[in-house]
Amino acid sequence: MAIFIQSINAASATVTPGERRLGQRLNSYLEDDYLVWFNVPVGRTRRYPDYVVLHPRRGLLVLEVKDWKISDFLKFSNDRWEVQLAGKRQTVASPLEQARQYMIEIVNQLQVDPQLRETEGNYYGKLVFPYGWGVVFPNITRKQWNELLSEHEQDLILPARRLICQDEMQESTDPMIFQEKLWGMFEYDFKRTMTLPQIDRVRWHLFPEVRIDERKQAELFEEEEIAPDLIKVLDMQQEQLARNLGKGHRVIHGVAGSGKTLILGYRCVQLADTLALPVLVLCYNVSLAARLKHFIEAKGLSEKVHIRSFHEWCGEMLRAYQAPLRDGDGEHWERQVESVIEGVEIGLIPRAQYGAVMIDEGHDFEPQWLKLVVQMVDPATDSFLLLYDDAQSIYRKKKGLGFSLSSVGVKAAGRTTILRLNYRNSREILKFAYDFAKGSFGSATADEDHIPLIEPESAGISRSKPAFKMLSRFADECDYAIRCVNAWRERGVPANEIAIICFQEWQGEAVSAQLANRRIAHLWTGAPGGKKSYDPSAEKITVITAQSSKGLEFQSVIVLGTGVLNDEEDVTSDLTRLLYVAMTRAKRQLAVSASAENRFTRRLKELGEVKVGA
Numbered sequence: 351m352a353i354f355i356q357s358i359n360a361a362s363a364t365v366t367p368g369e370r371r372l373g374q375r376l377n378s379y380l381e382d383d384y385l386v387w388f389n390v391p392v393g394r395t396r397r398y399p400d401y402v403v404l405h406p407r408r409g410l411l412v413l414e415v416k417d418w419k420i421s422d423f424l425k426f427s428n429d430r431w432e433v434q435l436a437g438k439r440q441t442v443a444s445p446l447e448q449a450r451q452y453m454i455e456i457v458n459q460l461q462v463d464p465q466l467r468e469t470e471g472n473y474y475g476k477l478v479f480p481y482g483w484g485v486v487f488p489n490i491t492r493k494q495w496n497e498l499l500s501e502h503e504q505d506l507i508l509p510a511r512r513l514i515c516q517d518e519m520q521e522s523t524d525p526m527i528f529q530e531k532l533w534g535m536f537e538y539d540f541k542r543t544m545t546l547p548q549i550d551r552v553r554w555h556l557f558p559e560v561r562i563d564e565r566k567q568a569e570l571f572e573e574e575e576i577a578p579d580l581i582k583v584l585d586m587q588q589e590q591l592a593r594n595l596g597k598g599h600r601v602i603h604g605v606a607g608s609g610k611t612l613i614l615g616y617r618c619v620q621l622a623d624t625l626a627l628p629v630l631v632l633c634y635n636v637s638l639a640a641r642l643k644h645f646i647e648a649k650g651l652s653e654k655v656h657i658r659s660f661h662e663w664c665g666e667m668l669r670a671y672q673a674p675l676r677d678g679d680g681e682h683w684e685r686q687v688e689s690v691i692e693g694v695e696i697g698l699i700p701r702a703q704y705g706a707v708m709i710d711e712g713h714d715f716e717p718q719w720l721k722l723v724v725q726m727v728d729p730a731t732d733s734f735l736l737l738y739d740d741a742q743s744i745y746r747k748k749k750g751l752g753f754s755l756s757s758v759g760v761k762a763a764g765r766t767t768i769l770r771l772n773y774r775n776s777r778e779i780l781k782f783a784y785d786f787a788k789g790s791f792g793s794a795t796a797d798e799d800h801i802p803l804i805e806p807e808s809a810g811i812s813r814s815k816p817a818f819k820m821l822s823r824f825a826d827e828c829d830y831a832i833r834c835v836n837a838w839r840e841r842g843v844p845a846n847e848i849a850i851i852c853f854q855e856w857q858g859e860a861v862s863a864q865l866a867n868r869r870i871a872h873l874w875t876g877a878p879g880g881k882k883s884y885d886p887s888a889e890k891i892t893v894i895t896a897q898s899s900k901g902l903e904f905q906s907v908i909v910l911g912t913g914v915l916n917d918e919e920d921v922t923s924d925l926t927r928l929l930y931v932a933m934t935r936a937k938r939q940l941a942v943s944a945s946a947e948n949r950f951t952r953r954l955k956e957l958g959e960v961k962v963g964a
């Protein structure tokens with residue numbers, strides 16, 4: 351079964367019956383190494399071929415589908431045809447010419463890339479894989495077409511080998527015959543197979559939206575003329591998720607660093623373009639909300655996409671609708687949440703305010719919060735996306751979500767995707783963090799609402815092993831952190847790519863004071879307003895608590911103060927997960943330190959590269 355990058359159902363508003371029928375055949379008659387895009391803008395000029403098919407051995411094919419009937423044709427010339435459409439005589443571009451033009455554009459763009467063109471021999475400068483184009487008439491039989499035009503006329507207007515007719519794409523058609531029809535549309539057969547990097551490069555050129563810029567995700571959608579030697583693109587599963595923007599609820603359960611936030615960013619951009627009502631993105635963590643806000647601001651989408659921490663949004667709802675704050679002994683933020691829930695129940699705060707609602711780091715949400723925000727989606731779109739990773743749930747006592755998604759109104763059944771590949775961390779960092787924490791992950795029951803905790807698979811490159819350093823006092827840990835920072839800076843790591851992660855406020859204050867003494871520019875997010883002012887591009891070292899570091903990432907990270915963590919039985923599992931979160935923020939270098947011993951440091955010592963001396 352071919353891999354459809356964009357589900358035809360997701361595009362149901364625009365898809366014609368003939369396009370749908372062809373989609374069904376491509377889906378079932380092609381093997382699973384075929385990739386198929388339907389009605390996706392291609393290349394620099396962003397034109398929309400009906401289908402683009404890519405196969406590692408066969409090459410690249412563009413198909414143009416026309417739902418015309420035989421009686422619709424009036425007159426032909428090479429590139430302009432006269433047809434009767436909706437009762438009107440119209441001159442249209444020949445569909446074959448249309449498909450050919452798309453392909454010429456694609457080839458011109460791909461040939462610029464030295465890694466996609468021949469470097470020697472007769473085909474010097476040409477693409478390293480074959481390509482073709484053709485037309486599909488799902489409502490015209492071959493017999494009808496042959497009766498309309500002689501063989502000679504067909505050769506001039508639309509050669510037989512470039513056309514698939516109704517009777518050649520039936521459910522009963524032999525799949526091999528259907529495939530042969532497609533292969534007949536190619537110019538050449540190269541008897542070679544495209545490599546995975548070549549396929550990724552083709553996707554990089556054709557679909558700029560799948561590009562990932564490691565330095566600056568905000569530039570994700572910018573066009574570039576010259577492809578760098580090493581490119582990064584969304585993987586197929588991520589691209590499928592990102593493109594399927596259809597109605598309904600979706601749940602993405604992804605391991606740390608599997609691109610959940612990346613997909614969310616992509617969806618925001620797409621949805622902002624298509625929805626009349628604003629998009630709401632919620633997360634628990636204020637610093638993550640600040641990171642996402644920068645991304646959305648850089649896209650100029652702040653009006654259409656509202657990024658808020660959950661509690662910030664609750665406060666906003668109460669103010670906007672002048673709903674009263676509940677009295678009581680609870681914390682202010684707890685009473686705010688209860689007041690919003692009550693306000694919605696009594697109709698003071700309207701439901702369905704947003705065209706889409708997306709929740710990042712959903713594992714930190716209480717069931718009643720989810721129940722509340724699900725109601726905020728416009729039923730006409732019903733577009734709700736929940737992203738979560740149980741392994742990172744640090745605010746709740748229970749392992750796993752601890753409640754069923756259906757009980758809070760999230761329709762997850764059959765709509766949950768699991769992302770297992772971790773792209774963020776080096777292999778060594780991921781192994782270190784996972785080996786440290788796996789005993790605490792436990793397992794949830796697997797059913798349509800509960801997905802068992804999953805072991806991440808590494809897609810990262812190999813780097814040095816994380817270091818563990820035991821020191822005698824916390825002040826020495828601060829000195830060690832500053833030595834790491836200086837060493838990383840000397841090796842060219844930008845200040846905004848370095849974080850010092852601690853667990854308690856006093857630790858953050860202490861290390862922040864040391865950095866200030868040495869005039870090292872930094873942001874201590876625990877200072878008043880610090881979390882909100884987090885800017886991933888500001889040239890400052892980030893000092894942050896592990897709790898606030900969720901959803902963020904840095905090239906080099908030092909985790910301080912692990913020795914003071916409470917290691918009593920009932921909190922061990924929560925704190926292990928917290929340490930897992932802190933350690934998986936590091937992309938390339940990770941150092942962990944302690945100045946007192948506990949069960950965590952004993953384990954870290956076993957796993958890490960132990961550094962001795964001051």
Ligand SMILES: Nc1ncnc2c1ncn2[C@@H]1O[C@H](COP(=O)(O)OP(=O)(O)OP(=O)(O)O)[C@@H](O)[C@H]1O
Nearest residue numbers: 582583584585606607608609610611612773774901
């Ligand atoms: N297909 C990919 N190829 C290369 N890099 C990728 C790919 N997908 C994601 N990444 C990179 O992996 C890193 C992690 O992505 P992201 O922050 O979206 O993950 P996440 O699932 O939200 O993580 P967490 O839950 O741990 O915060 C980012 O630097 C992102 O650019």
